[in-house]
């Protein structure tokens with residue numbers, strides 16, 4: 001049996017398990033391709049403080065086969081890294097950073113290249129302009145080795161900056177459903193009002209101009225807070241650490257871990273904190289985590305999470321949905337699992353050409369799949385909407401947008417399609433929604449009252465003619481001024 005024993009690369013693993021990267025089903029696979037390329041463009045622009053102009057063009061070339069071109073005006077990618085970005089899984093600048101970004105694992109771009117290769121055999125064609133240098137190349141993943149394969153490399157000078165990714169993909173499709181690219185880009189535009197998007201699907205053009213000129217601040221990196229750490233994470237952090245001793249490791253790795261705190265910890269556990277972090281065992285890590293939990297800690301920094309902003313959400317919902325009213329609410333930063341800061345934002349739109357929808361976002365990325373597993377869906381569904389004048393959420397013109405922003409979003413899986421239903425997060429989302437819903441209720445009540453008044457008013461108006469004639473006959477006054485006065489009185493009394 002051991003004759004067949006062999007090692008395989010992470011690329012081979014993801015080739016077999018491509019559903020983990022979002023490549024399952026034709027519609028979802030196409031949305032995943034666009035999602036990976038667009039989030040990279042947005043992340044890069046944010047880091048470089050550029051107002052993003054993003055263009056996505058999709059054209060059908062055969063049955064279930066499409067050409068995709070995504071271009072951005074970001075900083076571009078240096079030549080030395082181009083191969084790794086698109087030709088090697090688990091390579092990138094964001095891995096293991098506690099930072100509010102869209103990408104995390106360094107598998108997006110190369111995952112897209114791999115999907116092209118698996119479905120059409122073709123490499124991606126990349127053009128990148130970075131710091132005055134233009135590079136174009138065909139890049140794909142050598143799946144056995146998880147290494148980039150680069151061909152047709154051409155270099156030149158550039159008087160612009162940005163990245164263009166072109167690829168041909170099989171086993172993909174676009175349509176007008178809520179799971180497809182149009183909806184994805186529309187929602188991305190809502191959560192990124194500072195970005196402008198051009199989308200062309202088989203010649204049909206859609207534009208989503210920016211509604212704000214404010215680039216979100218570049219994401220700040222934070223160290224993890226001791227209260228947030230789990231045993232296996234502690235082991236992983238320790239293994240990767242370059243600190244000489246466990247004592248130094250705690251001070252250097254975590255936020256709020258002073259030498260005084262290390263001394264306090266030392267008294268609580270039976271672990272030699274002078275040894276190398278690389279020698280930390282599972283049992284010791286478990287004891288340390290338990291002891292850390294029993295200590296008093298300064299709260300984590302909260303100024304590292306950037307919400308979209310109430311005005312920005314309102315502006316983009318109004319621009320894209322044209323509703324009667326939008327109420328937005330950005331809550332103050334909160335902490336979950338004792339150590340991870342996050343901010344919940346909501347917007348409720350009411351009245352218009354939509355009904356009973358939920359829009360979910362995590363760090364400005366729309367979540368279209370696995371709705372039922374998501375903390376946001378759970379919170380929206382658990383609200384008694386009748387109390388807020390909405391008798392039947394699914395069938396009334398109401399839309400609830402919820403956005404969770406955090407340096408670490410607890411996704412349910414590597415596919416990052418839904419937020420796990422942690423109790424504190426669900427409750428926080430509920431609180432935000434109820435605050436906004438109270439104002440929606442005031443609007444709805446006003447609407448009902450003004451409709452009733454309108455009815456009464458028009459009923460009375462019908463009698464004004466008769467009445468003014470009769471009063472004129474009885475009193476001898478001319479009928480016209482009587483009529484005008486009566487109309488004025490009714491209007492005054494029966495309007496809000």
Ligand SMILES: Nc1ncnc2c1ncn2[C@@H]1O[C@H](COP(=O)(O)OP(=O)(O)O)[C@@H](O)[C@H]1O
Pocket residue numbers: 036040041044072074075076077085091092093094095102103104105106107108109110111163
């Ligand atoms: N359009 C782009 N512009 C600039 N840099 C990019 C772009 N796309 C990808 N990158 C770089 O390539 C890296 C790998 O991207 P990706 O595989 O999607 O992983 P992740 O986004 O999780 O880091 C990113 O971390 C970033 O440094």
Ligand SMILES: [Mg+2]
Pocket residue numbers: 036039040102103104106107108109
């Ligand atoms: Mg990415």
